[in-house]
Amino acid sequence: MDSTVLFEQQGAVALLTLNRPEKLNALNYATNDRLLSLLDQIEDDPGIAAVVLTGAGDRAFSAGGDIYEFTQSIEQGTDIAVKAFVNRGQRMTARLESFPKPIIVAVNGIAFGGGCEITEAAHLAIASERAVFAKPEINIGIPPTFGGTQRLPRLAGRKRALELLLTGDQFSAQRAYEVGLVNNVVPHEQLLSSAMEMAERILRHSPLAAARILSAVTRGINTTIDEGLEIEKQQFARMAGTCDCKEGLHAWIERRQPQYTGK
Incomplete structure (x- = not known):
């Protein structure tokens, strides 16, 4: 069994843990593939409604791509x-960004290169006060490759x-908060x-x-305002006929807590 990313379900939340602490959770090809496979599994599981992603060990969320592997x-x-x-x-990173269930990154330490790019791509992120970030790809003679030249300027x-x-x-971590x-x-x-x-x-x-909401924001953020408003309208139309929409409206009118079914 591939243990490069650990999976644990806590209620309706999937806890995913990058699990190469001896390598500062560097993102080798097996880790990337395992993460994608778990996201496919989570998307299809109606019992999971959100994801928390963190790193194993006391030192790193992820130090980035596995340099030894991609050098080969x-x-x-x-x-x-x-x-x-x-x-x-x-x-x-595109899968993380467009995932239909909220993904929260819990940055527990070093988040360099690809680890920083995961943080950029995820919907939400919380950092430990011990977290340290960097875009160090220029130090090895390459630009960022997992979306860092595109997402960081937008943030x-x-x-x-x-x-x-x-x-x-x-x-x-405080600077990461200041820049969004x-x-x-x-x-x-x-x-x-x-x-x-x-x-x-x-x-x-x-x-x-x-x-x-996730779809409207992810798809609309890189379009014109008019195109974004059209996307917003489409997402509303997809929602208006659902049981959840009707339940939310009725619960508000009746002054009670809604009971959503995801239908």
Whole structure:
């Protein structure tokens, strides 16, 4: 059994743990593939409504791509490196970004390179006060490859992102919060409980409505405002005829807590 990513279900929340602590949870190809496989499984499971993703051990969320592994791909030629390394990593972060159930990253330590790009792609993120971030790819002579040149500028703004991308300098959890990379910074011992508490606040609501919001934001953020409003309208139309929509309206009128069924 592949143990590069651990899976545990806690109520309606799936806890996924990157599990190569001896390698600072570096993202080798097996880890990327395992994460994608688990996300497929979670999407199809009606008993899971949210995901928390963290790293094993006391030092790292993820130190980024496995340099030893992708160096071998590069030595085999550019086409192989693009297919094995870049395409695989971009597929993984795109899947996180477009996932129909909320994904909360709990950054428990080092989040460099691909670990930072996972944080950028996830819907929400909470960082331990011990977390340290970096965009260090320039130090090994490459640009970021899992979406970091695209998502970070959209989160932090072009000039702040370029400073991080072009220097490779490390930055603190507080700086990550200031530039919009994470939602909150919490004491280390409260990290997982804070992520679970955020998930529970989301789970009070209709999972169908959450999926429609995620889709509208993810698809609309890179379009014009007019195109985004059309996407928003489409997501509303998909929701309007559902039992959850009717239940939410009736519960509000009747001044009671709604009982959502996800239908």
